[in-house]
Amino acid sequence: MDSQGQKYQVFEKERADLAHRNAGSVHAPDAEMALENARDVFVRRPNCLSLWVVPERAIFSKTVQELRDNAWREADAASDAPTETWLVFQKQGQTARETFVAHVGAVAACSPQQALSRALETFPNKNVFVWWVVPERVIFKSEDADAPSMFAPAHTKTYRNHLAYPVEPIMRELKSAQEMLDE
Amino acid sequence: MDEQAELQEFQARIARGEKIEPGDWMPEEYRKQLIRMISQHAHSEIVGMLPEGAWITRAPTLRRKIVLLAKVQDEGGHGQYLYHAAETLGATREEMIDALLAGKAKYSSVFNYPSLTWADMGMIGWLVDGAAIMNQTMLAHCSYGPYSRAMVRICTEETFHKKQGMEQVIKYARGTPQQKAMVQDALNRWWAPSLMMFGPHDSDSPNSAQLIAWGVKTKTNDELRQEFINKMVPDLQLLGLKIPDPNLHYDETSGNWITSEIDWDEFWRVVKGDGPCNRERLAARRQAHENGAWVREALNAYAEKYEQ
Ligand SMILES: [Fe+2]
Numbered sequence: 346m347d348s349q350g351q352k353y354q355v356f357e358k359e360r361a362d363l364a365h366r367n368a369g370s371v372h373a374p375d376a377e378m379a380l381e382n383a384r385d386v387f388v389r390r391p392n393c394l395s396l397w398v399v400p401e402r403a404i405f406s407k408t409v410q411e412l413r414d415n416a417w418r419e420a421d422a423a424s425d426a427p428t429e430t431w432l433v434f435q436k437q438g439q440t441a442r443e444t445f446v447a448h449v450g451a452v453a454a455c456s457p458q459q460a461l462s463r464a465l466e467t468f469p470n471k472n473v474f475v476w477w478v479v480p481e482r483v484i485f486k487s488e489d490a491d492a493p494s495m496f497a498p499a500h501t502k503t504y505r506n507h508l509a510y511p512v513e514p515i516m517r518e519l520k521s522a523q524e525m526l527d528e
Numbered sequence: 529m530d531e532q533a534e535l536q537e538f539q540a541r542i543a544r545g546e547k548i549e550p551g552d553w554m555p556e557e558y559r560k561q562l563i564r565m566i567s568q569h570a571h572s573e574i575v576g577m578l579p580e581g582a583w584i585t586r587a588p589t590l591r592r593k594i595v596l597l598a599k600v601q602d603e604g605g606h607g608q609y610l611y612h613a614a615e616t617l618g619a620t621r622e623e624m625i626d627a628l629l630a631g632k633a634k635y636s637s638v639f640n641y642p643s644l645t646w647a648d649m650g651m652i653g654w655l656v657d658g659a660a661i662m663n664q665t666m667l668a669h670c671s672y673g674p675y676s677r678a679m680v681r682i683c684t685e686e687t688f689h690k691k692q693g694m695e696q697v698i699k700y701a702r703g704t705p706q707q708k709a710m711v712q713d714a715l716n717r718w719w720a721p722s723l724m725m726f727g728p729h730d731s732d733s734p735n736s737a738q739l740i741a742w743g744v745k746t747k748t749n750d751e752l753r754q755e756f757i758n759k760m761v762p763d764l765q766l767l768g769l770k771i772p773d774p775n776l777h778y779d780e781t782s783g784n785w786i787t788s789e790i791d792w793d794e795f796w797r798v799v800k801g802d803g804p805c806n807r808e809r810l811a812a813r814r815q816a817h818e819n820g821a822w823v824r825e826a827l828n829a830y831a832e833k834y835e836q
């Protein structure tokens with residue numbers, strides 16, 4: 346069995362007014378190739394402004410159900426790692442758009458446990474079902490300068506959109522012609 | 529909490545329309561069934577690239593070529609979304625690929641039929657992707673979060689697949705006598721395999737009731753199949769095409785189009801590996817995997833070097 350490489354979680358930003366949200370994951374040997382894979386797998390259509398990839402092992406995640414058990418907090422005290430910025434992600438609901446894990450903000454912390462406890466205090470939204478915290482340092486982001494080569498080409502590929510195939514009006518026309526014949 | 533209480537909470541969450549997420553408690557059988565379904569679905573997308581991929585170099589026009597290329601590329605993407613969803617349940621990508629290459633994994637039986645003419649590109653888009661959409665629209669409401677999110681993405685893309693197929697079938701059905709004959713021939717060959725895509729009769733799908741109770745599915749195989757038949761028959765007839773089934777008739781009481789019994793012997797033969805193209809499909813996947821081995825090795829070597 347050969348290796349498919351490391352697993353990276355992929356976040357995409359679809360519109361200026363929307364946060365980065367988790368689209369799925371890709372496998373790749375390193376972050377740069379993960380970003381390129383992510384572009385091919387998740388951005389074949391013109392709805393992306395920015396992409397992030399994050400090694401999955403760097404993500405500390407808890408569902409609300411897992412948070413009921415407080416054991417995870419205990420690992421906290423031991424850390425003497427430097428304080429750094431952690432990005433916070435939440436799944437905020439159960440309807441189609443809310444069900445994605447999306448970026449909500451940042452906290453400063455020196456361990457995943459501390460980052461999550463601070464996130465719980467800082468973003469105390471009641472309707473959260475899943476929490477992820479990630480050190481910003483490990484997030485590999487597309488740059489604005491990448492947009493013309495990574496995202497712009499999809500704009501001209503209108504044939505990827507079902508609206509390029511106006512088949513329904515043809516079927517409707519055929520149907521009314523048939524009905525007139527039947528009468 | 530004890531198992532019984534966990535189970536009750538799980539069922540209550542599903543009844544409230546909540547999605548189960550990786551990390552949440554779930555019955556072991558729920559996890560197993562989902563890994564089975566999602567990995568089979570992923571393999572179907574990947575193997576599904578082959579019957580159409582074979583025609584990319586023989587497209588009649590440049591437009592048809594880029595459309596087909598885009599569609600086949602989408603199917604590759606769908607396979608990736610779905611492998612991702614199965615991985616969140618604890619299956620590894622390597623195990624799943626291995627199982628497929630070893631001939632141990634199942635995938636949709638429809639992809640074990642050959643694509644013989646360009647008219648098949650239209651008929652596959654309309655019938656096969658059309659049947660897939662019915663199943664996938666249902667699964668977009670599935671209780672497992674990662675599977676349902678993958679389905680939401682897939683469904684929008686599948687609509688393009690179906691309509692580009694319909695567009696071609698409409699053109700051929702209203703074209704020259706040769707084109708009409710070609711598209712009728714394509715329908716003759718793809719009709720039965722596309723009905724089989726919905727899987728065995730409800731009486732032969734033992735998991736169905738449990739999957740419905742868990743909110744994974746909301747409709748049975750036979751219900752989805754009947755919906756598909758009722759939608760397709762009038763549309764195909766409107767184009768002057770003949771459904772290849774001498775017993776096809778409309779039942780006034782139920783409002784259903786009734787077809788002949790499906791050839792289940794053929795269905796099981798194909799599922800078990802003995803269809804017209806099973807060996808060819810697996811050989812193509814193995815060859816692609818082996819030919820890519822040196823690329824994966826090189827990429828991993830590069831990544832290791834720069835990590836230091
Ligand atoms: Fe499909």
Ligand SMILES: [Fe+2]
Binds near residue numbers: 682
């Ligand atoms: Fe697909």
Ligand SMILES: [Fe+2]
Binds near residue numbers: 603660686
């Ligand atoms: Fe498709």
